Each structure stands twice: as structure tokens, then as C-alpha cells.
Amino acid sequence: MALLLRFAGQWVAGERMEDALRVARDANARGMDALVNHLGEHYREKGPVEATTREYLGLLDAMRSQGIRGTVSLKPTQFGVLIDRAYALSQMLPVLDATKADGRVLWLDMENAHTTDDTLWIGERLLERYDRIGVCLQANLRRTGEDLDRLIASRARIRLVKGAYKEPADIAYPSRQEIDHAYLAHLETLFQRTRDFAVGSHDGRMIDRALELSREHSTSFEFAMLQGVRDPLKRELVGQGHRVSEYIPYGPNWLPYFSRRLRERPKNIVTMVRSFVES
Ligand SMILES: Cc1cc2nc3c(=O)[nH]c(=O)nc-3n(C[C@H](O)[C@H](O)[C@H](O)COP(=O)(O)OP(=O)(O)OC[C@H]3O[C@@H](n4cnc5c(N)ncnc54)[C@H](O)[C@@H]3O)c2cc1C
Numbered sequence: 145m146a147l148l149l150r151f152a153g154q155w156v157a158g159e160r161m162e163d164a165l166r167v168a169r170d171a172n173a174r175g176m177d178a179l180v181n182h183l184g185e186h187y188r189e190k191g192p193v194e195a196t197t198r199e200y201l202g203l204l205d206a207m208r209s210q211g212i213r214g215t216v217s218l219k220p221t222q223f224g225v226l227i228d229r230a231y232a233l234s235q236m237l238p239v240l241d242a243t244k245a246d247g248r249v250l251w252l253d254m255e256n257a258h259t260t261d262d263t264l265w266i267g268e269r270l271l272e273r274y275d276r277i278g279v280c281l282q283a284n285l286r287r288t289g290e291d292l293d294r295l296i297a298s299r300a301r302i303r304l305v306k307g308a309y310k311e312p313a314d315i316a317y318p319s320r321q322e323i324d325h326a327y328l329a330h331l332e333t334l335f336q337r338t339r340d341f342a343v344g345s346h347d348g349r350m351i352d353r354a355l356e357l358s359r360e361h362s363t364s365f366e367f368a369m370l371q372g373v374r375d376p377l378k379r380e381l382v383g384q385g386h387r388v389s390e391y392i393p394y395g396p397n398w399l400p401y402f403s404r405r406l407r408e409r410p411k412n413i414v415t416m417v418r419s420f421v422e423s
Contacts, residue, residue, distance in 0.1 A: 152402040154372035156183070157394040161203055164394035167371060168212045171390040175382035178214030179368060180207070183395035184222045185255065190231075193224035197235045199395075204242040214389060215243060217251035217280075220263045229262040233269050244274045249301060254280040256309040257316070264291060268298050275299065278342065282307030283327035284316045292330055296338045303342035303368060304330050308404045328353055335361040342368040342389065351377070358386075370405070 149159070157167040168178030180203060187193050200216055207214070218236060225232040236250075243250040252267055254260065267279040279300050281288050284307030295302050306323050307316070317323045327350055334341045335357040343354045346369055358365065366387035369378055381388050393401050406412050 148402075149398070152398055155370060155393070155405045156398045156402060157371065157392050159394065159396045159398070161199070161206065161394065164203070164392055165206055165210060165212065167390075167392045167394075168207070168214060169210065171371075171392065172213050174379065175388070176214075176378060177366070177387070177389040178207075178212055179217050179251065179389045179391045180214065181217045181219065181253065181391065181393045182222070183393050183401050184397040185219050185400060186221045186226060187224055188226055190224065190227065193222070193227070193232075193235055196222050197238055200239045201242055204239070204246070204248075208246055215248040215251065217253050217391065219253045219255055220259055220266060221255055225259055225262045225266070229265055232262070233266050236266065236270065237273075240270055240274055243276070247276070249276045249278050250274070251278040251301075251303065252280060254282055254305075254307075257285060257311050260285070260287070260291070264294065267295070267300055271298055271300055277301065278303055280305055280344070281330070282309075283330055284311065284323045286315055286317065288326065288330060289333075292333055296333075301340045301342070302334060302338065303344045304334060305344040306347075308408065324349065331357060334365070335363060339363045339365065341365050344368040344391075346370070346374045346377070348377075351381075 157163040164180050168180055171178045182196060182199050182203065184192065184196060203216060218239065220232055223232040223235045240250055250270065252263055254263055263279065267277055270277045277300055279295055280303040281291055282305055292302065304327065306327055317326060331353055343350065343365060345351060366389055367381055368389040368391060370391045378388050
């Protein structure tokens with residue numbers, strides 16, 4: 145496990161809050177905002193959910209005292225959405241108050257498609273209390289065009305990603321080509337109809353299109369990329385004056401996140417096996 149964590153360290157800050165704070169300070173020093181996520185998902189007991197709420201409150205406190213720029217992004221299943229969505233909302237409210245007190249945006253990650261409706265519902269309830277709420281939408285889902293309209297109407301911020309979860313073909317596009325096509329179409333919608341959104345991708349084609357659209361529409365937006373991916377590109381975008389956030393995950397429950405990163409880039413598996421053999 146220690147060897148695996150060493151390899152996962154490319155994408156995961158570490159197991160402790162101090163690790164995330166160190167990587168967040170480093171992101172700030174490189175001109176980026178930090179978007180911190182405490183890893184953990186699919187909780188069905190209230191104990192770990194309530195520990196998660198306390199963890200985020202501690203994290204936001206530390207970000208405030210250390211003057212760290214950026215915010216947090218929450219996974220609804222970590223806040224108990226699989227127990228009950230109203231309960232998950234109630235667990236997020238103290239985190240909402242802490243982000244609101246600092247004027248930070250509060251982002252919601254989007255997990256697998258069983259949770260999309262509940263996540264949108266929670267996002268809208270949070271928006272009733274604070275206007276700086278962002279929700280992630282996944283281009284691989286066929287429903288995302290409608291969800292985009294809904295979130296634009298409710299004035300949520302939107303983070304557009306391709307989608308990290310394997311979903312059945314009746315609800316999701318099965319091919320990379322179709323997902324990319326949908327991503328590009330949603331990107332146009334974002335630039336034409338809203339502002340303060342995040343372009344969450346490492347794909348040069350998506351980024352180049354966003355740069356083109358940004359020249360046509362003067363709207364405020366940011367690029368968002370994962371820790372450990374395309375650092376030279378992040379540097380380049382910051383150098384050109386673009387806002388860039390780095391998504392920084394940490395915590396002992398890093399294995400599912402790490403597996404998703406390996407799955408979307410098989411080359412990483414080869415590198416990992418090679419590093420094990422060489423160590
Ligand atoms: C900030 C952020 C937040 C996210 N939040 C969520 C979420 O809440 N829910 C969710 O489902 N998913 C989320 N994701 C993950 C997302 O859905 C994708 O799984 C992930 O970003 C990979 O898709 P991609 O757009 O980078 O393109 P891909 O199609 O994976 O990659 C396209 C191209 O990008 C380049 N590339 C990718 N990785 C590398 C690398 N390591 N080094 C060099 N080049 C590389 C290569 O040219 C590659 O061919 C998030 C992603 C980001 C960046």
C-alpha cells in the first residue's frame with residue numbers, strides 16, 4: 145500500500161490535511177487557486193459523514209488562517225446523499241456557512257448518475273442561501289444539455305468535465321468521440337449564456353476551443369485541472385493571464401479516486417508497473 149500511495153502521490157496530496165494545505169500553498173505560489181477535496185465516497189453511516197463535515201470545517205479554518213486562495217469541492221455521497229438527500233444538505237450547511245463567511249465559492253462534485261438528481265437538488269437548495277455555489281456537470285451524460293439549462297436558469301456556477309464514471313449506454317455516450325462532441329457543444333453554451341464557469345479538462349482540443357471562445361465572448365471563467373496533470377500547460381495558461389484552479393484531493397480513502405485516474409489513462413498503469421519493478 146505504501147508503494148501504491150507513493151505512486152498515487154502524483155494525483156493525491158497525501159493522507160493528512162497538512163499534505164493538502166502544503167500542495168494548496170504550492171498551487172497558490174504557482175499562480176493558481178486551490179480546489180481541495182477530502183476523499184471519501186458512498187458513505188451509508190452517519191458517523192463518517194459527520195466526521196467529513198468536521199474535516200471540511202477544520203480545512204476551511206486552516207485555509208483561512210494560512211491565507212490560502214481557493215475553496216473546497218464536496219462529494220454528495222460523502223455527505224450522506226445515499227442515506228437521504230435532506231440529511232446530506234443539512235450536513236453541508238455548516239460548510240456553506242464557513243465558505244460564505246470567507247466569500248469563497250462552494251463547489252459540488254458530480255458522482256455517478258444515480259446521484260445526479262439529488263446533487264442538482266442540493267445545489268439549488270444551497271443557492272437559496274448563498275449565490276456562490278458551483279455544480280459539476282458531465283459531458284458524457286445524455287441529460288447534461290437539460291441540466292445545463294436548469295443550472296444556468298438557477299444562476300449556479302458550472303464546472304464542465306467529461307465525466308469520470310462508467311455509465312450505461314442508454315444514459316451516457318459510449319464513445320470518446322461523442323463525449324468530446326458533447327463537451328464542445330456545452331462549452332459554446334457556457335460562453336454564450338453564462339459566466340463564472342470552470343472548464344475542467346486537460347484535453348488540448350477542449351482547452352484550445354475554450355481559448356478561441358474566450359476571444360469571441362468576454363466573460364469570466366477559469367480553467368480547472370487535477371493535481372499532477374499537465375503542469376506545463378497550467379503554467380502557460382497562468383502566464384497568459386487566465387485563471388486556473390488546481391483540484392487537490394487528499395485523505396486516507398484515496399484508492400477509488402486513484403483507480404479512476406488510472407482507468408482514464410492506461411499509459412499510467414504501464415508507468416506504475418515499471419516504477420514497482422524498478423523500486
Ligand atoms: C478540476 C476537475 C474536477 C473534476 N471533477 C469531476 C467531477 O466532479 N465528476 C466527474 O465525473 N469527473 C470530474 N473530473 C474528471 C473528468 O470527468 C475526467 O475524468 C478527467 O478530467 C479526464 O478528462 P479530460 O477532459 O482531461 O480528457 P481525456 O479525454 O482524459 O484526455 C484527453 C487528452 O488530455 C491530455 N491528457 C490527459 N491527461 C494527461 C496527462 N496526465 N498528461 C498529459 N496529457 C494528458 C492528453 O492529450 C489526452 O489525450 C474532474 C476533472 C477536473 C480537471
